[in-house]
Amino acid sequence: MKLLYDIGLKAYQAAIAVAAPFHQKAKLMQEGRAGQFERMEQLQGNTAPVVWFHCASLGEFEQGRPVIEAFREEFPRYKVVLTFFSPSGYEVRKNYAGADYIFYLPLDSHHNANRFLDIVKPKLAVFVKYEFWHYYLRAMQERAIPVLSISAIFRSDQVFFKPYGGFNRSMLQRFTHIYTQNEASLKLLQGIGILKSSIAGDTRFDRVLQTAASVKVIPVVEAFAQGKEVFMVGSSWPADIEVLLPLIQKHRQGIQFIIAPHEIHESGISQLMQQLGEGVVRFSQATEADAGRYNVLVIDNIGMLSSLYSYGTYAYIGGAFGKGLHNTLEAAVFGLPLFFGPKFDKFQEAKDLVQLGCAFPINNAEELLQAFERVHTTPGLRQGITDKEKTYVHEQAGATAKIMADVRQLLK
Numbered sequence: 001m002k003l004l005y006d007i008g009l010k011a012y013q014a015a016i017a018v019a020a021p022f023h024q025k026a027k028l029m030q031e032g033r034a035g036q037f038e039r040m041e042q043l044q045g046n047t048a049p050v051v052w053f054h055c056a057s058l059g060e061f062e063q064g065r066p067v068i069e070a071f072r073e074e075f076p077r078y079k080v081v082l083t084f085f086s087p088s089g090y091e092v093r094k095n096y097a098g099a100d101y102i103f104y105l106p107l108d109s110h111h112n113a114n115r116f117l118d119i120v121k122p123k124l125a126v127f128v129k130y131e132f133w134h135y136y137l138r139a140m141q142e143r144a145i146p147v148l149s150i151s152a153i154f155r156s157d158q159v160f161f162k163p164y165g166g167f168n169r170s171m172l173q174r175f176t177h178i179y180t181q182n183e184a185s186l187k188l189l190q191g192i193g194i195l196k197s198s199i200a201g202d203t204r205f206d207r208v209l210q211t212a213a214s215v216k217v218i219p220v221v222e223a224f225a226q227g228k229e230v231f232m233v234g235s236s237w238p239a240d241i242e243v244l245l246p247l248i249q250k251h252r253q254g255i256q257f258i259i260a261p262h263e264i265h266e267s268g269i270s271q272l273m274q275q276l277g278e279g280v281v282r283f284s285q286a287t288e289a290d291a292g293r294y295n296v297l298v299i300d301n302i303g304m305l306s307s308l309y310s311y312g313t314y315a316y317i318g319g320a321f322g323k324g325l326h327n328t329l330e331a332a333v334f335g336l337p338l339f340f341g342p343k344f345d346k347f348q349e350a351k352d353l354v355q356l357g358c359a360f361p362i363n364n365a366e367e368l369l370q371a372f373e374r375v376h377t378t379p380g381l382r383q384g385i386t387d388k389e390k391t392y393v394h395e396q397a398g399a400t401a402k403i404m405a406d407v408r409q410l411l412k
Contacts, residue, residue: 001166001168002167005167013107025086025087028087028090029087032087033107036106037106037116039103040116040119043081044119049077050078050121050123051075051078052081052124053080053125055128056084056085057088058093060128060131061089061093062204062327063150063207064128066206066207066210066399066400067126067203067404068080070400070404071404074404080101081099081101081103081122082103083102083104083105084105085104090102110135113136114139117136117143117145122145123146124145125140125145125146125147125148126147127149129153130152132149132171132172134171148179149179150403151202151399152179152181152185153181154189155346161191161192172189172194175196176410177406178197179198179399179402180198181202181348182199185199198402200402200403201398201402203399203400204349205329205393205398205399208306209333209394209397211306211307211330211333212333218304221283221291221297221311222311223288225311226256229255229256230258231251231255231256231312231314232258232260232311233260234316234326235317235318236318237318237321238268239322240341241259242365243365243368244365244368246366246368248276248296252279252296253295258308259298259299262326264301264302280294280296281294281297281298282298283299283301283304284300306330310334312336313382315337316338317338318340318341319340319341320340320342320361321343322343324344324347325341325346328340328347328359329393333390335385336386336389337359339362339368339372340361341362342361344361353389353392356389356392358385358388
């Protein structure tokens with residue numbers, strides 16, 4: 001399995017190089033990793049202790065952020081090194097003020113792992129959710145560097161739990177401690193002998209509560225909303241828009257719609273504008289004076305979504321007609337009834353919200369209309385959803401405090 005792992009990494013590296021001239025994400029990844037060790041040399045003069053946080057992408061960063069900021073507040077003499085695997089995390093957060101140094105993670109290899117650790121010299125490493133890298137984990141174990149996995153979640157169909165998954169299980173055994181999101185994940189780990197593990201919960205609950213407490217006022221959106229009900233569409237893909245169009249066309253005279261696509265590309269925005277027809281305006285072209293003339297607002301930038309949900313009355317979360325559902329908690333913290341596609345089984349919070357009757361999975365446009373009409377027209381139903389949803393989010397918070405209690409002990 002180790003041979004396959006090495007071959008897979010080399011194949012991935014080659015694929016990025018081949019795709020870079022034609023694919024923006026591959027290009028950013030290749031350019032971002034070029035000369036990265038030279039950029040890391042700025043740490044050579046650092047005499048302060050270092051903690052290293054690693055996130056695959058933007059979603060994992062938002063999960064790790066409460067821990068990063070809690071660590072920074074409690075251990076101000078430490079320098080924080082933050083790494084990303086994907087450009088969708090690095091490019092958005094490369095200027096994040098909560099970290100002292102931000103880099104792409106060099107691809108996993110014996111040479112890269114040891115060179116990285118020689119430069120960074122972390123006293124502690126924290127990997128968020130799904131990150132398992134053989135050479136980095138082995139090198140840290142050899143150097144007696146504690147490494148934690150936080151907000152981890154596992155499924156029985158993953159390779160760790162297969163008879164042939166010994167190599168992958170060895171990665172889990174190298175963690176000092178694994179903090180899972182739920183009991184099912186903990187039982188899976190214990191079933192394969194990973195006993196240095198415990199339930200902490202999902203740090204995203206802490207993050208969304210932080211965000212809700214300091215939500216940004218967006219004057220153009222306030223002018224657009226006009227005090228009406230607002231249907232928020234977050235992280236949408238073309239497949240989501242196809243399902244949403246009948247609902248938008250039916251209700252656009254009484255409800256204001258805000259659509260935030262998952263990917264911001266000119267071609268995609270232009271196509272979306274064309275599909276929606278008249279009464280649509282881009283955020284970048286709207287003003288406080290004229291925003292109220294429109295009934296659909298298309299968000300053509302990145303970074304506003306968590307604040308936009310505060311203006312919502314209902315929310316549709318994209319992604320669940322494709323690879324998987326995007327973040328539901330950013331909307332749930334405001335108590336919005338949620339709608340999304342069928343692929344949500346990998347997301348514990350989504351399953352919880354469906355079971356509570358706060359979220360409604362749908363398979364097509366007709367089911368979306370039916371589910372929305374029931375919530376929209378049944379007296380008291382929306383308020384009941386709001387109350388249950390807010391209670392759920394508050395009850396699930398606290399993972400950051402559990403993790404930080406152990407961090408204190410590790411760094412004594």
